[in-house]
Amino acid sequence: MADPALMISVASLTPSDREGFLTKQGGAIKTWKRRWFVLKGKKLYYFKNKTDLEATGMIEFEPDSFVKDERDKDKKKKFMFSLGTSKRIFLIYAESETDMKQWIEAIRRNMGDSSTATSSSSAITTSPRMQNTPVESGQRAQAQDKAPNPTSPRSKIATAKATIPFLRDDDSNKVLEFWQIWSESIPPQVDLQGGNSIEFHVATSIDMQKLTWRTAGPQSIFIQKMVDFFWNVGAPETEIDRLNDVGALINPVKIGSWIDMSDKGGMDGGWYFPVDIPLKLAIESADVGEPTKVLSTWAEANDVASCYSVGRDMGAAPPRQTEIRLKLPGTDFIDQLNLAVGAFQTFQFPAIPEPALELLRSSASEISGGLCLSVITSSEGFVRLGLLIPKPSRELTNKICEYGSAPKDKLTKFEQQLGVATPAFVEYQYLQKGFGYTVYKEGFDIVLHYYVGDDQSD
Structure with a gap:
C-alpha cells in the first residue's frame, strides 16, 4: 500500500x-x-x-x-x-x-x-554491514601506478580472454567493447578494506562459443560502480530501481555483476547476490508467474528452504530473467541426482541425455560436494535449468569433455591461462526454445565453471 x-x-x-x-x-x-x-x-x-x-x-x-x-x-x-x-x-x-x-x-x-x-x-x-572507509587519494594513486600483477585474477581473466577468437582485438568488436566496459567497472583492489576480497569466476560452454564472466565483493565498494555500468550499457531505470528494492529486502554483504557473450554477438549482463538467504526471499526477486508458483511448490515438497545465490538480468527488453541457485537435499549422491532428474520433469524441461547421466552415476565417488540446481524463471515461463556438479575430478571432467566434443587443445590453453586445474562446477543445462534469441544455443548444453581467484585487501 x-x-x-x-x-x-x-x-x-x-x-x-x-x-x-x-x-x-x-x-x-x-x-x-x-x-x-x-x-x-x-x-x-x-x-x-x-x-x-x-x-x-x-x-x-x-x-x-x-x-x-x-x-x-x-x-x-x-x-x-x-x-x-x-x-x-x-x-x-x-x-x-x-x-x-x-x-x-x-x-x-x-x-x-x-x-x-x-x-x-x-x-x-552507517550500518556496520554497509561501512566504507574512503581510501586516501595518495594511496589510490600509488596503487594505480603499480604494474599489473601477472598472477592476479584480473590478469588471468584478461589473458584467457585473448585466447577466445571472437574476443580478440578489433575496432568494430562490440562484444569485446562490452567486456572492456564491464572489466573497468570492477572496483580496484586498493578499495578493499578489513580483510575483504573480490572474487572472480569464468564459465564457458563446452564448445567455447559462449562465455560468462562473474565478479563479486563487498557491497559498499561494488554498488555504485555496478549501477554506473548498467547505466552505461543502457539498462532501464526500472531495473536499476528493482536492484535497489531487492537489495533493501535482502541487504547482502556481498554483491556482484555478470556478463554473458557469444560468438554470434550475444551480449547480456546483470547482478547477483552470492549469499545464503531463504528461498522465499529469492523468489520475491523474480517476476510473478507460473514458474515461481511451480518452484515454490516443488521446494516445499522437497524441503528446500534456502538458496546460495540470486541474480537478475538487466537487458533492455523484457521478459526479465531471475536466476536462483540452490543446493539439493538428499542423504547421498544418488538421492540428489534423482531429485534433479525429477525437477527437470516437474519444470517441464526435456530430460538430461542418458549417456550424460550415466557418466555421473559411474563416477559418483569422484564428485566432491552436493549437487546444486540453477533455475532461471521469467514471467513468460521457465527459461533455463541446470544441474551443477561440484568439484569434478580431472578424469570425470575429461570424460564429460569427450562426450561433449570439447575442442581439447583450445580448452586446455584457456584453463592454463586462467591458472586452474579443474572446473569448480560442470553444469548440464537446458535452455528452452525461444530464449536463445538467435545468439545463444538452445536445448541441451554442457558448461564448465571456473573459480579464478580472489583479490585480497592489503
Whole structure:
C-alpha cells in the first residue's frame, strides 16, 4: 500500500521554498540517483521527475535534524552535503558550489535555529554491514601506478580472454567493447578494506562459443560502480530501481555483476547476490508467474528452504530473467541426482541425455560436494535449468569433455591461462526454445565453471 504522505504532486507544492535537481545516495543499497527535490516548510520531498504526481520519498525535519557541508568526503562528488534526522543520514550533492550553499541555507532556514548547534556534528555513520572507509587519494594513486600483477585474477581473466577468437582485438568488436566496459567497472583492489576480497569466476560452454564472466565483493565498494555500468550499457531505470528494492529486502554483504557473450554477438549482463538467504526471499526477486508458483511448490515438497545465490538480468527488453541457485537435499549422491532428474520433469524441461547421466552415476565417488540446481524463471515461463556438479575430478571432467566434443587443445590453453586445474562446477543445462534469441544455443548444453581467484585487501 502506498504511503499517504507521498501521495503528493510537484505541482501541488507550488509555491515551494526551493526546488531543483540534486543527486541522492540510496538507503539500504548505496546507489546515487538524480532526483527533483522540493523544499516546503519542514519537509523535503524528492521525485523522479519534476512533473511527477507522486513523491518517491520525503525527509521530515525534526528538532535535532542537521545539514552539513561534506565537500571533503568525496573528490568526485565535490559539492556534497549531509542531512541528518533521527532515522537516517542522507548524502546529497549538487552540480555547483553555489547551488549546494543555497540548498544548505534554505534547509537550515526551514529547520530553524535548532539546527545550528548540530550542523557541525561528527562524521557520518552507517550500518556496520554497509561501512566504507574512503581510501586516501595518495594511496589510490600509488596503487594505480603499480604494474599489473601477472598472477592476479584480473590478469588471468584478461589473458584467457585473448585466447577466445571472437574476443580478440578489433575496432568494430562490440562484444569485446562490452567486456572492456564491464572489466573497468570492477572496483580496484586498493578499495578493499578489513580483510575483504573480490572474487572472480569464468564459465564457458563446452564448445567455447559462449562465455560468462562473474565478479563479486563487498557491497559498499561494488554498488555504485555496478549501477554506473548498467547505466552505461543502457539498462532501464526500472531495473536499476528493482536492484535497489531487492537489495533493501535482502541487504547482502556481498554483491556482484555478470556478463554473458557469444560468438554470434550475444551480449547480456546483470547482478547477483552470492549469499545464503531463504528461498522465499529469492523468489520475491523474480517476476510473478507460473514458474515461481511451480518452484515454490516443488521446494516445499522437497524441503528446500534456502538458496546460495540470486541474480537478475538487466537487458533492455523484457521478459526479465531471475536466476536462483540452490543446493539439493538428499542423504547421498544418488538421492540428489534423482531429485534433479525429477525437477527437470516437474519444470517441464526435456530430460538430461542418458549417456550424460550415466557418466555421473559411474563416477559418483569422484564428485566432491552436493549437487546444486540453477533455475532461471521469467514471467513468460521457465527459461533455463541446470544441474551443477561440484568439484569434478580431472578424469570425470575429461570424460564429460569427450562426450561433449570439447575442442581439447583450445580448452586446455584457456584453463592454463586462467591458472586452474579443474572446473569448480560442470553444469548440464537446458535452455528452452525461444530464449536463445538467435545468439545463444538452445536445448541441451554442457558448461564448465571456473573459480579464478580472489583479490585480497592489503
